[in-house]
Amino acid sequence: MKIRILVTGGTFDKQYDELSGRLFFRDTHVPQMLQRGRCRLALAVETVMMVDSLELDDAGRAAIVARCLASAETSIVVTHGTDTMVETARALAAAALRDRTIVLTGAMIPYAFGSSDGLFNLGSALSFAQVLPPGVYIAMNGQYFPWDRVRKNRDTGTFECTA
Amino acid sequence: MKIRILVTGGTFDKQYDELSGRLFFRDTHVPQMLQRGRCRLALAVETVMMVDSLELDDAGRAAIVARCLASAETSIVVTHGTDTMVETARALAAAALRDRTIVLTGAMIPYAFGSSDGLFNLGSALSFAQVLPPGVYIAMNGQYFPWDRVRKNRDTGTFECTA
Amino acid sequence: MKIRILVTGGTFDKQYDELSGRLFFRDTHVPQMLQRGRCRLALAVETVMMVDSLELDDAGRAAIVARCLASAETSIVVTHGTDTMVETARALAAAALRDRTIVLTGAMIPYAFGSSDGLFNLGSALSFAQVLPPGVYIAMNGQYFPWDRVRKNRDTGTFECTA
Amino acid sequence: MKIRILVTGGTFDKQYDELSGRLFFRDTHVPQMLQRGRCRLALAVETVMMVDSLELDDAGRAAIVARCLASAETSIVVTHGTDTMVETARALAAAALRDRTIVLTGAMIPYAFGSSDGLFNLGSALSFAQVLPPGVYIAMNGQYFPWDRVRKNRDTGTFECTA
Numbered sequence: 001m002k003i004r005i006l007v008t009g010g011t012f013d014k015q016y017d018e019l020s021g022r023l024f025f026r027d028t029h030v031p032q033m034l035q036r037g038r039c040r041l042a043l044a045v046e047t048v049m050m051v052d053s054l055e056l057d058d059a060g061r062a063a064i065v066a067r068c069l070a071s072a073e074t075s076i077v078v079t080h081g082t083d084t085m086v087e088t089a090r091a092l093a094a095a096a097l098r099d100r101t102i103v104l105t106g107a108m109i110p111y112a113f114g115s116s117d118g119l120f121n122l123g124s125a126l127s128f129a130q131v132l133p134p135g136v137y138i139a140m141n142g143q144y145f146p147w148d149r150v151r152k153n154r155d156t157g158t159f160e161c162t163a
Numbered sequence: 164m165k166i167r168i169l170v171t172g173g174t175f176d177k178q179y180d181e182l183s184g185r186l187f188f189r190d191t192h193v194p195q196m197l198q199r200g201r202c203r204l205a206l207a208v209e210t211v212m213m214v215d216s217l218e219l220d221d222a223g224r225a226a227i228v229a230r231c232l233a234s235a236e237t238s239i240v241v242t243h244g245t246d247t248m249v250e251t252a253r254a255l256a257a258a259a260l261r262d263r264t265i266v267l268t269g270a271m272i273p274y275a276f277g278s279s280d281g282l283f284n285l286g287s288a289l290s291f292a293q294v295l296p297p298g299v300y301i302a303m304n305g306q307y308f309p310w311d312r313v314r315k316n317r318d319t320g321t322f323e324c325t326a
Numbered sequence: 327m328k329i330r331i332l333v334t335g336g337t338f339d340k341q342y343d344e345l346s347g348r349l350f351f352r353d354t355h356v357p358q359m360l361q362r363g364r365c366r367l368a369l370a371v372e373t374v375m376m377v378d379s380l381e382l383d384d385a386g387r388a389a390i391v392a393r394c395l396a397s398a399e400t401s402i403v404v405t406h407g408t409d410t411m412v413e414t415a416r417a418l419a420a421a422a423l424r425d426r427t428i429v430l431t432g433a434m435i436p437y438a439f440g441s442s443d444g445l446f447n448l449g450s451a452l453s454f455a456q457v458l459p460p461g462v463y464i465a466m467n468g469q470y471f472p473w474d475r476v477r478k479n480r481d482t483g484t485f486e487c488t489a
Numbered sequence: 490m491k492i493r494i495l496v497t498g499g500t501f502d503k504q505y506d507e508l509s510g511r512l513f514f515r516d517t518h519v520p521q522m523l524q525r526g527r528c529r530l531a532l533a534v535e536t537v538m539m540v541d542s543l544e545l546d547d548a549g550r551a552a553i554v555a556r557c558l559a560s561a562e563t564s565i566v567v568t569h570g571t572d573t574m575v576e577t578a579r580a581l582a583a584a585a586l587r588d589r590t591i592v593l594t595g596a597m598i599p600y601a602f603g604s605s606d607g608l609f610n611l612g613s614a615l616s617f618a619q620v621l622p623p624g625v626y627i628a629m630n631g632q633y634f635p636w637d638r639v640r641k642n643r644d645t646g647t648f649e650c651t652a
């Protein structure tokens with residue numbers, strides 16, 4: 001089974017610009033994360049965009065949906081900012097992606113900062129993508145949530161079941 | 164669903180003794196790894212032993228089997244050294260653990276060393292433990308393997324399907 | 327010889343707030359940096375303020391000068407943001423701090439981010455503070471600069487001799 | 490002023506071999522440490538040997554002395570295992586290295602392990618090498634010690650003044 005990873009940015013991939021003191025995006029860290037995880041899955045890694053998910057609009061979501069539709073692989077992991085991950089999951093569920101297992105994941109701390117949850121989440125999302133039935137899911141905090149039964153608790157920074 | 168994590172040591176939990184310059188075991192790093200992963204699963208973490216899996220004998224394996232049998236939780240993750248992980252998986256499969264999903268995982272680099280694959284593997288193992296049907300599995304390299312179709316390739320340090 | 331460390335904030339001590347996605351200050355990391363460095367110097371660590379040095383005004387500089395004047399120790403290290411480190415060095419030189427060796431240092435990357443230059447700079451500043459004659463200096467990039475012969479090159483993020 | 494760094498191995502440069510589970514030497518980490526420290530000193534980095542200092546014999550010490558004698562730079566930092574650092578300092582002092590400032594340093598934790606004191610020590614040693622008068626010194630724990638007034642306390646892993 002081959003899995004496609006669609007990179008869209010988010011905290012996961014933020015970096016610190018030491019000249020300006022600001023956070024920014026450059027290249028995704030997903031390949032080096034896969035290397036650290038000694039991952040041996042057959043993977044296609046594709047960067048769709050590199051944005052803070054608070055800046056993601058309908059056109060951006062349509063682009064992510066389009067890449068999922070175009071994917072030859074039926075197992076897909078989408079790396080995404082946590083702030084609007086639920087909205088993108090909803091947009092994906094609204095599209096006709098019948099036979100695809102799509103798992104969105106992200107991080108609360110940038111991978112580049114050393115103390116990130118990103119590696120844990122990526123291992124988790126790739127695993128769920130291999131075994132969950134077709135559908136759209138969020139994998140965060142070691143758990144998976146169907147797209148229509150999850151919200152981000154902004155006070156704790158964790159995802160919760162709404163059902 | 165509650166998951167039990169049985170800690171048995173392995174590279175995962177090795178530390179560096181700066182006075183002797185040797186690797187050794189003290190406490191498991193699993194709780195701080197779960198914290199880094201912002202894991203919100205209901206978990207029981209139990210240290211069975213802290214050994215290099217090359218030193219694990221039949222009595223040690225029997226102890227791990229006994230702890231799995233005694234577990235009230237039917238989803239179990241066992242952290243284990245990679246060198247004899249397949250042997251312990253076989254011992255677990257030989258026991259009558261019918262309704263349990265048992266996932267063994269480990270690491271090639273100690274978590275304490277910073278560049279470890281352990282966090283990725285733990286996220287992966289906890290995810291597989293939630294969704295795979297009852298049985299005994301190894302989760303390494305982003306993949307899962309049924310206990311009777313896997314071997315460790317000692318030249319590459321990765322796990323491979325034997326079927 | 328006892329050395330006083332005056333903490334004023336700067337990139338050195340910035341942290342990432344995972345809920346807001348912003349950088350902020352809480353406690354200084356200097357004690358844990360000293361512990362990592364196995365530092366055995368007799369030290370007094372005092373937090374004067376925790377600010378981005380771009381926000382440091384004349385009143386703030388006066389406070390730093392006052393703490394240097396009040397210091398019983400004649401060897402002083404000041405941790406400081408790099409953007410206005412030269413200005414604070416000038417303010418310190420303008421005060422009558424005759425018998426004191428004052429060394430300002432900072433970092434381009436927050437210590438908390440793992441890939442910081444801060445530990446190198448702190449080791450350097452503490453060493454220069456022990457052996458340089460009285461005066462005001464900046465220790466960055468492995469080098470030391472008298473306060474009146476240094477500028478920060480904002481394009482490279484490094485300090486340069488102006489003489 | 491140009492400084493020569495002579496690399497001899499020691500804990501500083503040890504790495505973990507994930508296939509054998511053993512510590513070993515490959516290339517020195519000094520260049521990447523200098524890069525992390527944003528070091529802008531004029532430096533010549535030379536690997537003399539890569540050994541555990543417990544395995545260093547008279548011939549090995551003679552080789553280090555010879556490299557110091559051959560150095561065009563009069564400021565020299567020697568990275569060295571801590572176990573016999575004092576012995577090598579003595580051998581250097583016994584040689585006719587009159588106008589040279591030689592500073593030995595090392596680490597208790599390998600740089601590659603993430604939590605190392607090495608970066609602190611390297612920043613410290615390079616700083617002392619710039620300002621101390623000619624002689625042979627050990628720079629550890631934020632302090633410097635003349636070669637004939639220092640011992641390693643093997644119980645604490647720290648260096649102490651013997652005078």
